[in-house]
Amino acid sequence: MTKITSESKLNRIDSQNQPTDEELIARFQLGDGYAYDQLVRRYKEPLLNFIYRFLGDIVESEDIVQETFYRVYKNKHYYKEVAKFSTWIYTIASNLAKTELRRRRRRKIFSIHKETAAEKEIELPDVKSDPEKEVNTVLTEKVIHKAISNLPPKFRQVIILRDVQGFSYEEISSIIKVPLGTVKSRVNRARLRLQEDLRFLIEDFEDVSI
Amino acid sequence: MGDCDRMKKYISDYVDKSLDPTTRKEFENKLELYPELRSTTKNISALSKILNKLPMHKCSDDFMINLRQRISVAPQHSQEKSNMVKYAFAFSFLVLAVITIFQVNSIINKQDNSNQFQQSFENQQITPEPTNIPVGTTNNPYIQNDAVDIKPRAEQDALQDSLLEQKDAGIKPQTKYVKQTNKVPVNK
Numbered sequence: 001m002t003k004i005t006s007e008s009k010l011n012r013i014d015s016q017n018q019p020t021d022e023e024l025i026a027r028f029q030l031g032d033g034y035a036y037d038q039l040v041r042r043y044k045e046p047l048l049n050f051i052y053r054f055l056g057d058i059v060e061s062e063d064i065v066q067e068t069f070y071r072v073y074k075n076k077h078y079y080k081e082v083a084k085f086s087t088w089i090y091t092i093a094s095n096l097a098k099t100e101l102r103r104r105r106r107r108k109i110f111s112i113h114k115e116t117a118a119e120k121e122i123e124l125p126d127v128k129s130d131p132e133k134e135v136n137t138v139l140t141e142k143v144i145h146k147a148i149s150n151l152p153p154k155f156r157q158v159i160i161l162r163d164v165q166g167f168s169y170e171e172i173s174s175i176i177k178v179p180l181g182t183v184k185s186r187v188n189r190a191r192l193r194l195q196e197d198l199r200f201l202i203e204d205f206e207d208v209s210i
Numbered sequence: 211m212g213d214c215d216r217m218k219k220y221i222s223d224y225v226d227k228s229l230d231p232t233t234r235k236e237f238e239n240k241l242e243l244y245p246e247l248r249s250t251t252k253n254i255s256a257l258s259k260i261l262n263k264l265p266m267h268k269c270s271d272d273f274m275i276n277l278r279q280r281i282s283v284a285p286q287h288s289q290e291k292s293n294m295v296k297y298a299f300a301f302s303f304l305v306l307a308v309i310t311i312f313q314v315n316s317i318i319n320k321q322d323n324s325n326q327f328q329q330s331f332e333n334q335q336i337t338p339e340p341t342n343i344p345v346g347t348t349n350n351p352y353i354q355n356d357a358v359d360i361k362p363r364a365e366q367d368a369l370q371d372s373l374l375e376q377k378d379a380g381i382k383p384q385t386k387y388v389k390q391t392n393k394v395p396v397n398k
Contacts, residue, residue: 037274040274040277044269044273045266045267045268045269046266048267048268048269049264049266049267052267053264058267062269062270062273065269065273066273066276066277066280069277070277070280070281070284073281074284141264141265144260144261144264159261163257163258163261163262164261164262164264166262169228184222184223185219187222188218188219188221188222188223191221191222191225191254191257191258192218192221192250192254194257195250195253195254195257198257198260199253201260202253202256202257202260203253
């Protein structure tokens with residue numbers, strides 16, 4: 001069994017004397033609109049970042065976040081407290097993002113030339129070039145983002161949930177409906193690929209101890 | 211080298227501190243043996259930290275407004291949809307009811323017709339038409355058993371004798387047929 005106790009970023013927020021997500025959705029199910037607003041405020045940014053890292057388009061990502069919250073509003077009674085609210089809402093968002101990705105692939109067939117032209121603009125820099133060393137700079141973020149985008153969707157999804165969003169393996173397994181062992185294997189393979197692509201960036205990162 | 215590759219699958223578990231003590235110890239021994247494994251493990255550990263520190267993008271300012279608008283518009287559509295569904299259900303129920311009534315009606319009519327046929331058939335059996343076939347000589351199933359009154363030979367002879375006597379005496383015979391033979395009826 002895994003010893004991972006790391007909770008997602010969202011649940012860390014809940015522990016500060018605020019109502020939990022499950023309490024809020026329960027209140028919303030009883031007709032409390034303010035509880036719904038609180039849930040939206042709590043989740044809109046994490047969801048936006050999750051979808052953005054997955055799709056790579058901020059405008060489309062925001063539309064999907066809107067759709068996610070709309071579905072939560074419409075299907076509030078389908079939520080049962082057997083699962084965490086975060087798992088439920090991330091499953092909705094994840095399914096919508098995957099649908100969007102499939103739609104894009106279909107569109108891609110008709111516009112291959114445009115796509116390749118766009119890709120050329122943001123190629124990964126050479127390992128020996130001079131990249132930004134600070135993680136929070138725009139260029140570095142773009143490079144990391146590009147490296148993540150190059151991963152196959154099934155690896156991309158788990159690495160975002162695990163390392164960007166901070167979910168535990170068990171939570172990821174519930175969100176994407178895949179066995180725990182498969183999740184662990186995918187995370188490991190995704191990390192191995194990413195570290196290959198981002199080696200130039202990582203090696204300059206000082207705050208590392210194993 | 212193969213050992214190093216085998217150990218690579220444990221890197222994430224090692225970084226996440228989720229390896230069991232035995233495997234962890236084995237992994238740490240390999241870390242000292244293989245610099246490549248050590249370097250990859252170090253990179254993955256750093257990568258996790260980097261990804262965790264990625265800046266968060268913010269939603270646009272009108273996110274909540276747009277969401278509220280979307281929610282306020284949506285119920286009207288869903289109301290219209292639900293009304294349409296209701297009408298469709300009502301209509302199909304009505305059609306189904308009419309079809310059922312017709313079916314039941316046709317079944318009842320069929321039953322009535324077969325009863326009438328049975329009745330008339332039974333009536334025909336109750337009042338058979340007079341026939342010239344001598345009593346007891348037919349195998350026709352439509353003739354009632356009462357009509358096929360086969361009497362013993364001696365009794366028939368006696369009956370014939372009495373009829374002949376009655377005829378001689380000028381009395382009209384009461385029975386049409388007398389004998390179980392292919393002979394002509396007595397009164398003819």
